[in-house]
Amino acid sequence: MSRRWWGTLVSVVVTTLSVITMSSLGAGVLLGLSREDRALPCDRVPGTPEPFEGNRHIPYEGAPHEAYRTMPPTSGPHSPRVVVPGIYRDPVPEELQVHVLEHGHVLVQYAPDVSADDVRALERLGRRHPRDTVVAPYPALGHGIGLTGWQRLHRLDTLDEQAVEEFISRVAGRYDHGWQDGATDCLEP
Template identity: 70%
Template sequence: MKTARRWGRLVSVLVTSLSVLTMSGMAVGVLLGSFADKAALACDQVPGTPQPFEGKRHIAYSGEEHEPYRSMPPTSGPHSPRVVPPGIYRKPITEELQVHVLEHGHVMLQYAPDVPADVVKEIERLGRQYPRDVVVAPYPKLGRGIALSGWQRSQRLDTLDEAAILAFVKAVPGRYDHQWRNGATDCLPPHPPAEGEN
């Protein structure tokens, strides 16, 4: 009986030690991955279309009135103080939460109500390949097709285009995370100064 208890304790200690080592290794991997100092892609290599900056003001609560977004889906602007983590969602995410997701350096991969269920499964499969970077969700406002959005960047697709989706979700996450990172910019052409501006 004593031998069985000793073996039980030994196995318990061994399993606990292996669990701690595995989790520690994963944490180091996440930290190293998220702080990688790779140079940003040149603007002509970033998929999608650059969008104007609409601010990054936090609103007090979801549903609070604010100026309307100028792009659909939104790519910057007023947003909720709450944030949703990357993952697969089966219900729409409010635009105020979408913008906060983007401010954290993630991308939204959203689909309209007309997208067939088998295509939604493929979209979700693609999103699962990037569990730290992508939020997949329905977006009824789209009306049709698929939309990808990152901070000040968007791309619309009429049909499933796996290569285009993968190009976006590989290139856009992390370019912006509360600020432009590693030399990334909004990629908008410089505008001439307005009258009276120096």
């Protein structure tokens, strides 16, 4: 076989594979556009809906502001800084917690009475959702586990891994500087 023939064959194969690949990607995009991503109905979102407490930035951490109405906070005045999702061994200040929520993330926080084994389980759950979750201690909680999303709160007396997984999966991303994909605060009008 001549080099010319091999060159032609390789060109045809590469072109064919390229067309197939691009066609597959295009079909995937079109199918994605035709599929309407909608938020879960409120009765399928875990936790309790909480009233909007504002979303203004305070000038610096520790600046005076209105007290939060929920423990942990679910909205309200917050720091202009934000922490990235991940596992934290130190408490995250409340003003940073709220900014994390404003970006659509979920906080999984635990009180001092939560066992080391349960903390490891919470961290493992957080690692399953590395873009969506902040896991941290929260001594002010006093007891148990607090799960928060923007205007959403779920408290657990003891670890329920399924409930934590469900909260993260269903609440993360519902809000990101505004309600996403038809989500609402789920408060009765």
